[in-house]
Amino acid sequence: SDRVEENPTLDTSGDEVGFIPAKNPDLQAELKEDFYKPMPVANGYDSFSNSMVSEEAVKDQIRDLKQLDYVGFLDPNFDEALWLGVDYNYAKNKFSNFSDIKSIHMKKIVRNMLMAKARAPQTSESWLALRLKTLLEMGNLSDVKLLLKEVKPKELELLKHQELNSYYLQANMLENNTEGFIKKVLGQDPKNLNYKKSFLISLYNSGKTSQAKLTFNALTDVDKQVEISNFGKIFTALLNAEELDVAPLGKLDIFEQYLIALNSSLFTNVKYAKFADQTLLVAIENATDLSEKTMFAELLMQSYPFSYNTDKLTSVYDEHKFSSKDLSVPLNYLKNSEDEYKNRAVLYQASKISGLNSTKALSLKKLWENYSANNLGNLKFLITEKTQDISVNSSIAWFSLHLLKNELKQANLDYTTLKTLYENIDNTYVNTNIINLQIAVEFLRKTSLISTDFDSIQDYKETLNAWFKSKNIQTKTEYAYVLKVLTLLDALEAPITEEMWTKLYEKSYLESKADANPIWLRLVTASMQKEEKGKSLLLVSEKFVKNTEQTLDPQTLANIIACLNHLNMPQEMALVGMNAIVK
Structure with a gap:
């Protein structure tokens, strides 16, 4: 019953255009060409500082797996000795808890550690792959994409490293130049299911629906497990434009999140709060309902408050249209509206328009209360009296205690x-x-x-x-x-x-x-005394797995x-x- 309902003519026009996600806002300047920058090193690391390699010499350099481990970005908090005293298995164990950290500030610290350019622990495994895996588990798919911008597709093709290839595909799946890479890695490993999923999504996204249906039917004929898998059920619903309740499917992987994000109107009972940042971006771009689009934007900024500019949310709020009367008396609008997303949008706009300072402040106060009541507390740090151009003076004395708490x-x-x-x-x-x-x-x-x-x-x-x-x-x-x-x-x-x-x-x-725990304290103290910054922070981070700052x-x-x-x-x-x- 899950089989696609038609056997169409193969469409190979190639003229279809797919959705291309917005550029990652963390990346201030897109690289115009791929080239490898030697890692800056501190005094004492002679093996890395014997000679300088010219830019021309490294432009076409193909690095091996170990050299790719140094991919990362300079961070003022961390130097190349970040992982001193940390071995691969210890890090792997600690990294596995990062997705469960309750503190947004501790999550930001460990995210920055994973993105930093630093010497890797000695291991035969790929240190880059472990970092990418951890970022993906944390939902930071855009950071996976950002790190992999430093890796040339040609390097991945030659390495034939399935895990790195899979992360590259998950991060770049909807880019218009990724289809060629998918075909190359599929040629290397025709049985790899992740490569096949990527190919199907690429076909669908680029408008080649007929070819996607033929390919999917051929795949399910060979492997019946694909047909009954989460991916198979979701892809079938997408191709047949049939509504699907995804609640029984459980946890959704990145491939399945992409499929839902491309046409969210077909799917019900989706836990979008569990989506990666980049799949939420896809959902925002493809949403046909403005309230649903607002929900996606709010969840993105609530879950990843430090990763994107605030306009990812405010631009969606501004898409809502309200009368001047609604904006002048937003509380009356709220009495007659049951749409929580429109309600927050009207409060946002009312707190920003020209008008009495106290009236704007009242709208902001109500917006903050709404955020708190709907588990969107992080948005209070993004929409503030500063962003709304509200003056802090005696006219809003009644709001001052709330402002002080938020500032602190x-x-x-x-x-x-x-x-x-x-x-x-x-x-x-x-x-x-x-x-x-x-x-x-x-x-x-x-x-x-x-x-x-x-x-x-x-x-x-x-x-x-x-x-x-x-x-x-x-x-x-x-x-x-x-x-x-x-x-x-x-x-x-x-x-x-x-x-x-x-x-x-x-x-x-x-x-x-x-x-x-006295043992934990002893280990932290010892790591600090040895200047093992990464190890110290790994020990600190584990204390936030079950606690926030308030509950420790x-x-x-x-x-x-x-x-x-x-x-x-x-x-x-x-x-x-x-x-x-x-x-």
């Missing part, structure tokens, strides 16, 4: 804005909420990311004492929060008095079982802060600390 969680605050927000909030140094945020400001100041002008707001010791005295610790949650804040500040050598520790200890009967136990969190501080990563340290302290 991004570890991005200037003195003038902070001063204005403080002035806007009544009872600044009495209200418990603002006292908590003042402590967050002091933590941020200790990271050296902000100016010492903050000292003029209130003396550090006075702030700390006022905050501690405001705490009436009666519950396990209250105890855990105070302990977390003090240990984080202590990690940055804050002036915490013995009296504070003594009074807190009197409440230690409320303490849950500590999760800090205080001692482990303090050790992580101390580690990031030692590794000279102040921005990353500040982001982790802020998201732990600011509720």
Whole structure:
């Protein structure tokens, strides 16, 4: 019943044009030609610095598998010794957990580690393939594509490395020049199922539907398992333009995600939140329903907030058409609309148009509340008072507490804005909420990311004492929060008095079982002492597999802060600390 319903005439016109995804926004300048740049190295690595190879000499160089392991990009946080002290199997084990990391900031750190140009551990396996596999598991397919832009298709053809070829195809499947590569690798390995899937998708995407049907029928005649596979069911639905419920199919691989993204209207109960970034981009480009397109854009930016420019979302919001009345009184529009995507679009547009500052701020506040209620909290860091051109002044005093929290969680605050927000909030140094945020400001100041002008707001010791005295610790949650804040500040050598520790200890009967592992701490300390940056960060990353900054136990969190501080990563340290302290 799943067989394609017609046996058409072979179409070989070749005039069809397929969809070409937008260029990766992380890549600021497209390379006009392929060439290999020798890896910059530090002093002491004589084997890499004996001679300089001219650009002409390397332009046509064909590298072997080991040389491709050095493909990557320079990163200010990491040098070529990033993986010092890490062997292949250890890294493989740690990398396998990256997709489960709960902290978006820790995910960004490990993503950057995988993209960095660095010496590979000694192994007979492909280090590049392991990095690509991990990025793919994390959903960062665009980063797989970005790394493979540094590899020439000719090199892959000569290496005949199935895994690298598969990653190249998954990253470049819808590019108009990939069909030739698919045919070449299929010629090398006609039985490779991933190559066959790529060929079928390429045919369909380029408009050669008749040829795709013939090829698919021939494939299922030879291998009945293909017909009953997830890919077979989805491809059959696509070719026959039949609706398909994909809920029973379980996890979808990249090939299956592409098929659904090319015609999403045919498929129901799809968990798009599990899609890779690039397949979500394909879904955005091919969506025929604007609300569905908005959903794809929101999921893309929620799941990958650091990978794309905000206009990937805002340009879709701007496609929605509203009357001037709707935009002037968006809350009335919301009363009569059940479309959550249109509702967020009207709030976005209303918060951006020319008008009263307070009216715009109210729309932004409602938009943020909507984001929080629909598990889209990361979008609050992208759509802010700055992007909407809302002035931080006394007209929005009622919104200042929310603005302050959002700014602090991004570890991005200037003195003038902070001063204005403080002035806007009544009872600044009495209200418990603002006292908590003042402590967050002091933590941020200790990271050296902000100016010492903050000292003029209130003396550090006075702030700390006022905050501690405001705490009436009666519950396990209250105890855990105070302990977390003090240990984080202590990690940055804050002036915490013995009296504070003594009074807190009197409440230690409320303490849950500590999760800090002494063996883990010993390993992290040893790695830091040996300047093994990559190994230290791998150990840190595993603590975020089951926890966010908010749920980690205080001692482990303090050790992580101390580690990031030692590794000279102040921005990353500040982001982790802020998201732990600011509720």
